[in-house]
Amino acid sequence: MKTVSILGCGWLGLPLGEYLLQKGYVVKGSTRTPGALAAMEAAGIEPYYISLDPGLTGGDGCERFFESEVLVINFPPERREDIVRFHTEQIKSLVSRVEKSPVKNVIFVSSTSVYPELGREVFEDETAPPEKASGKALVAAERLLLENGAFRTAVLRFGGLIGYDRKPGRFISGRRGLTGGDSPVNLVHRDDCILIIERIMEKDAYGEIFNACADLHPKRKDYYTARALEIGVPPPVFEDGGKPGFKTVKSDKLKTLLGYEFKYPDPSLID
Numbered sequence: 001m002k003t004v005s006i007l008g009c010g011w012l013g014l015p016l017g018e019y020l021l022q023k024g025y026v027v028k029g030s031t032r033t034p035g036a037l038a039a040m041e042a043a044g045i046e047p048y049y050i051s052l053d054p055g056l057t058g059g060d061g062c063e064r065f066f067e068s069e070v071l072v073i074n075f076p077p078e079r080r081e082d083i084v085r086f087h088t089e090q091i092k093s094l095v096s097r098v099e100k101s102p103v104k105n106v107i108f109v110s111s112t113s114v115y116p117e118l119g120r121e122v123f124e125d126e127t128a129p130p131e132k133a134s135g136k137a138l139v140a141a142e143r144l145l146l147e148n149g150a151f152r153t154a155v156l157r158f159g160g161l162i163g164y165d166r167k168p169g170r171f172i173s174g175r176r177g178l179t180g181g182d183s184p185v186n187l188v189h190r191d192d193c194i195l196i197i198e199r200i201m202e203k204d205a206y207g208e209i210f211n212a213c214a215d216l217h218p219k220r221k222d223y224y225t226a227r228a229l230e231i232g233v234p235p236p237v238f239e240d241g242g243k244p245g246f247k248t249v250k251s252d253k254l255k256t257l258l259g260y261e262f263k264y265p266d267p268s269l270i271d
Contacts, residue, residue: 001024001025001026002025002026002069002070002201003025003026003027003028003067003068003069003070004017004020004025004026004027004028004068004069004070004071004072004201005027005028005029005030005065005066005068005070005071005072005103006027006028006029006030006045006072006074007030007050007065007071007072007073007074007075007094008030008031008072008073008074008075008109009029009030009031009036009040009045009047009074010031010036010074010075011161011166011190012074012109012161012190012193012194013029013072013074014029014039014040014043014045015190015194016072016074016193016194016197017029017040017043017045018043018044018045019194019198020198021043021044021045023198026046027044027045027046028045028046028047028048028064028065028068029045029046029047029048030047030048030049030050030058030062030065031047031048031049031050032049032050032051032052034049037049048061048062048064048065049062050062050065052075052090052093052094053090054086054087054089054090054092054093055089055093056093056094056096056097063101066097066098066100066101066102066103067101067102068101068102068103069102069103069104069105070103070105070106070107070201071098071103071105071106071107071151072106072107072109072197073094073106073107073108073109073145074109075109076111076134077133077134077137077138077141079134083133083134083136083137084133084136084137084140086137087137087138087140087141088137088140088141088144091140091141091144091145092144095144095145095148098150098151099148099150099151103151104151104152105151105152105153105154105201105204105206106145106151106152106153106154106206107153107154107156107197107200107201108141108142108145108153108154108155108156109156109158110138110141110142110155110156110157110158111134111135111138111157111158111159112157112158112159112160112186112211112213112247112249113130113132113134113135113138114130114135114138114139114142114157115128115130115135115157115247115249116128116129116130116131116135116245116247117131117245117246117247118245118247119245119246119247120247120248121247121248121249121250122211122247122248122249122250123211123250123252123253124157124209124210124211124253142155142209146207146209152206152207153206153207154200154205154206154207154208154209154210155208155209155210156193156196156197156200156210156212157209157210157211157212157249158188158193158212158213159186159187159188159211159212159213159214159249160185160186160187160188161187161188161189161190161193162187162188162189162190162267162270163189163190163191163264163270164190166190167227167231168187168223168224168227168267168270169224169227169228169229169230169231169233170228170231170233171224172224172236173228173233173234173235173236174233174234174235174236175236175237176236176237176239177237177239178236178237178238178239179238179239180220180238180246181219181220181221181238182219182220182221182246183219183220183246184217184218184219184220184246184247184248185217185218185219185220185223185224185267186213186217186247186248186249187213187214187267188212188213188214188262188264189214189262189263189264189267189270191263191264192212192214192262192263192264193212195260195263196210196212196254196258196260199258199259199260200258203257203258203259205257205258208253208257210251210253210254210257210258211249211250211251211253211254212251212254213249213250213251214262214264214265214266214267215251215262215265215266216265216266216267216268217248217249218267218268220238221236221238223267223268224236226268
């Protein structure tokens, strides 16, 4: 049985671990919230307390967390003034530990925030630098992992995560004076995220960067208005005039190289 360690067992990581357990994997999970350890243990995931602040610290026996074939890195950059420097130091500390471990394959959960709003379709080979600090932090992390020769890394650039308790209708409900109503949305359901991670392991598709967004990209105004009305909350109000930048994130590489078809290709049909 293959052992997978998930660094960050939160909204995505915990159900990922539960799914992999059902598939016969041995799963280890980490959290920096002590209260979450019990939830992992109840799910059958071997729980560990690990923090990156930015150096890596952990509870008793945390070195066993890294005794796995695959490590899934699943935590976002913290919102802080020195976000790029701090997140880079976090990843450097993590890499130092992974280099001394049996881990040979890494899956890094990144984000489409690495792409600036270029007013066109964007693909994995885009060279324009990020505009947001969070995107800059993620690009720096991606490079550190991809360029390390001690292990292989697959980077997953997920769109906005939706599904289950993350109801898009609530995201901007009731807000007024919004712009960019004609911009496309770039979203992905949590179930697809989990299935894509599994597919990367099955296909041994490391050393690659993959975008992961649902096939369809409805207009922001149409999408969020409809989703709000569906659940009975005030819809957002978009103002006319001005077309701010946008991006349409394409997942062609994921579909071609991995043979993956989205479970939820149309975010408008997600409850």
